[in-house]
Amino acid sequence: MDVQLRNNVKVVGPPGAPVVVLAHGFGCDQNMWRLVVPALAQRHRVVLFDYVGSGGSVLSAWDEDRYSSLDGYARDVTEVCAALDLRDATFVGHSVSAMVGVLAAQSAPERIGGLVMVAPSPRYIDDEGYRGGFTAEDIDELLASLEANYLGWSSAMAPVIMGNPDRPELGNELVNSFCATDPAIARVFARTTFLSDTRDELRQVAVPTLVLECSQDAIAPREVGAYVHAQIAGSQLITLDATGHCPQLSAPEATVQAILAFLETRR
């Protein structure tokens, strides 16, 4: 299957400009980046995509085995990079995608030359000598919350939602459509995300890296940001004055500034 179709790939910005790949995390889709794309696309080629199973991706390409490990998502990234023949791109990953970017950069070093990790966490569940912010019971509770909101998903509406992600005229009827996901797929993504432990991968990072954290993030607390920064040699840590887990939505200007400043150092 055509990877660009499969992953609903969108490319904006001047051809030939340095490439920035924006990867959404668990929950929604590439629309998460809509407030920062215009500023980034002025002087950069911006690549947007949805992981298989999310947003406008081709659901039939989803496979439980593959997407039950972060490596499966990293393969989506490297396959999108290969389909566009990207070289030395900067990968901006939000939330779990920050760690997906770390894995992708390891397997395709020629394609990914820099990482921006937005609100990253290599492990969400507390461990001995490590505080991720959650207990295993908390994650079960999240899965229950997802189950409770399955009711927002209707298999009859799914083709409409999936087939027309860019048709705002459908918006009124399709409230919550940006985050509408097949419940079975969402459950697998949630488990894979929140039960992951990729702390050992951090030391392997060999490309310039910017860690962007929020001052008040219920999912990735400050300690986790500091941990990620400490584990990646030579990384840069910026704490945005933002509340919540999605600075690209709650503090888009500050987020853009930080990303652009990092991109300048890579020119």
Place this chain on the structure above:
Amino acid sequence: MCRTGDVDEPFESGSETGTDAAFTALLEDSAEELYEAAPCGYLSTLMDGTIAKINTTLLDWLGMERTSVVGRLRFPDLLTVGGKLYHETHYAPLLRMQGSLRGIALELKTADGGRLPVLVSSQVKFGSEGEPLLIRATVFDASDRRAYEKELLHRRQEAERARAEAEAARRQAEADRGRLADALAVLQQSLVPSSLPAIQGLESAVYYQAASPEQLGGDFYDLFPVDDKRWAFFLGDVCGKGPEAAALTSLTRYTLRAAAVHDPEPQVALRTLNAVLHERYADSGDPRFCTCLFGVVEPDPRTGRALVRLASGGHPSALALRTGGGAELLPTPGGMLIGVLPDARMRTAQTTLNRGDTLLLYTDGLTEARTGPDAGSMLGEDALLSFAAEHAPAAPRELIAALTGLLADATPGPTDDTALLALGVPFTDHAGTADG
């Protein structure tokens, strides 16, 4: 509603004083009162979630004081941890992107440690410049409804689990069936030779088809040397199908092979087989028998002739296709079913194959094949003889190909096992063999 003009409106004839009193009461219900004591919770937050305003109904549900909530807590602080995660990954992003949300299922933590299932709808209030100012949320108590939904979810999970188990069982059964088919195929291969030997001055061809891949076939054949001049061959059909028939086939094949090496005289070999089968099955309570043609051929490359000696145990006669055209049955008199009586009588018949002559041995899968033009009547021996005569002369390989074509046209397809063995003296002297 459309007024029809000439019909009295029922409300106009009602009690005007009662209606007035109700309206008056409504007018005294101030907006403030409506907000505070509404049958649902109201909540307004800043864009970062800090609670700016909350109504009494919601405070009562939470069991909290206004002073400890307003300006002190953020909306996610009211949620369970799972709800917080959902808020960060779905709720907040969606609200930012679409400006409103409807009917999100969450749980509030109450002051006494309880949990209140709610449905939340939110709307962003925008300023004159389109900048987001605050978030308004309406909170509905969904305890009953959520209990019912949980029940439904529980049932669905059970159904999904049952489906997964059924699927696993189906896969296991499929795997078992595959292993069984593999075992049967190996067993089946032990009942017939994997290929025919190349013989100087004699050409051979064979066709073998079990009626169904899951059933072991009951037909058998073989061709093997008995000394440096002579070759034994046989073809037959055991009664029945399946494992018992396969055991009988195996016993038959190896008995005939051993008997032929001891004494290749056809009637002797078949009598030996008869004795063995009778001894084995007659008193077992499960009498079993077979039919069989057994022969010995002695090709003479020098003269281009092959002497054939042939005996039958209750089996349809062999056919000979002659080099000058025409075909004939080779009568094998006195043949009785093998394994039925303790002492079977058989006699050996003899014929000579000249260059271009072909001998055909077949099982009833061929003559009972529904190849007839009129709605699947059986081929029969007479039609087979005519078919052979039309095709004579035919080398073994050509004859088997022609018969295979005939079988392929049968409707319905093969219902019985079919074995065909053809032996012929080639026009040239080179040895030849071909498996059908």
